[in-house]
Amino acid sequence: MKNKGQSKSSKGKEKKRHGDELDNFVPLENKTILLGVSGGIAAYKACDIASALRRAGADVHSVLTPNAREFITPLSLTTITRNPSHCEQFGQSGNWRPEHIELAKKADLILIAPATADMIAKLANGLCDDLLTTMVLASQAKVMIAPAMNPNMLAHPATQHNLEILENRLRYDIIPPEFGEVACGDIGSGKMASVESVVAAVAARLLAHRTLAGKQVMVTAGGTREPIDPVRFIGNRSSGKMGIAMADAAAARGAEVILVSTVQVNRSYPVIVVETAQDMQEVVESEFDGCDALVMTAAVADFRPLRVSNQKIKKTESEDFTLELTKNPDIIDLLGRVKRRDQVIIGFAAESEELLTNANQKLKRKNLDMIVANDITVPDIGFGSDDNAVIILNADGGRENLTRMPKRAIAEHLCDLLVEQFQRIEEKQPVS
DSSP: OOOHHHHHHHHHHHHHHHHHHHHTOOTTTTOEEEEEEOSSGGGGGHHHHHHHHHHTTOEEEEEEOTTGGGTSOHHHHHHHHSSOOBOOTTOOOSSSSOHHHHHHHHOSEEEEEEEOHHHHHHHHHTOOOSHHHHHHHHOOSEEEEEEOOOHHHHHSHHHHHHHHIIIIISOOEEOOOEEEEOTTSOEEEEEOOOHHHHHHHHHHHHHHTTTTTTOEEEEEESBOOEESSSSOEEOOOOOSHHHHHHHHHHHHTTOEEEEEESSOOOOSSOEEEOOSHHHHHHHHHHHHTTOSEEEEOOBOOSEEESSOOSSOOOOOSSSOOOOOEEEOOOHHHHHHHHOOTTOEEEEEEEESSOHHHHHHHHHHHTTOSEEEEEETTSTTSSTTOSEEEEEEEETTSOEEEEEEEEHHHHHHHHHHHHHHHHHHHHHHSOOO
16 A cells, blocks of 8 residues: 555655646647738738747748848747748749749648738738748648737728738638737737737638548549430539638648549649539449548539440431430439438539528538528639639528639638537437
8 A cells, every 4th residue: 555655655656747748748840931021010920930830749830021121130930930031022042943832831720920911911912022922822821810910000991901812801810909008108909919819810820621531431522424425425614723722721631531523633632523414323322431520512413414335427318307315313312312420411502593592402402511602693713714703502501601702712711510410410429
């Protein structure tokens, strides 16, 4: 039997070991962050932000605008990050690759702190007249900005409009400024968020990208082709861009992704290329049992020719040609009937009339968890475009409107909703 002294000593050692583990915890290890600094007085906080991010394990690379150098020196950030600071749009990178492209490809996340009104306006309008803005346009990384400016400048309709574009169209994360006294003595909302708030927001965003780890997600993409003869087919206008964006977004969050696509793409995750609705049905049904979620973005043809000619059909003297069609299987309807309680199915509805009515009917009839509806009569978005505007309906009666934005941004939001759906499923699981 242990005496009291031994028990306390043992507990003390255990507590010390636990403390060491906490001291060594680096949540941002193996993450590369590009810290962009624009020309405002709050630039002095960039050193503290860089230091905090580095202590959390991140590999930090700083990029300063020409005006930022009026407030902080590149040497300060070089010393803190232990990486060269970058300033010049056409600076020498030591090799043949353009510097802004190299930096853009490295990034897991781009943080701009402070983000001045001028920087926000440039980003919202796609201007790239310095290294930082050029790098942002060249990167696929998530972008976060921490606005800092005079309260009147922040409240100006132009600035608010630009922030709306960044947040709602480009899906940048805005780290809200604080209320307080700014450098000029004015009091109001415009003071850059505290270093602690900025670093916490960055960590939360980067760690969120593992929220689908361990989940198997199958995504379908593109429009099926139903052959008439060796030359002709029945098809549709789907480009597959939405499905590919969804697969990329889910993979970036740690999911094990299978993409079943009519469009060939090279990805690190498995891509199974199919052509017809029946081809897609066979693959999806064979993989469905092992999946936690199915995201059915593909535009599957409702009909196929009843008979397919082995030879090219020649023109005849007749002005008319009759093509008999038969129904294709409704893949998502079939799987909605057999899905388990722990599986999630997200459907898509491209409609030309009565959008909400038709989408809601599909949601209920096919036993879906969510449906993403878009109006195909709206010009310049949807089929073939990089952008879309959608309405998301869920089985609980919820509704959310997403205004025009890139399809990748829609995919990121759907991943957020998918994470929430999995959390609800886990909460309903019986305790063993």
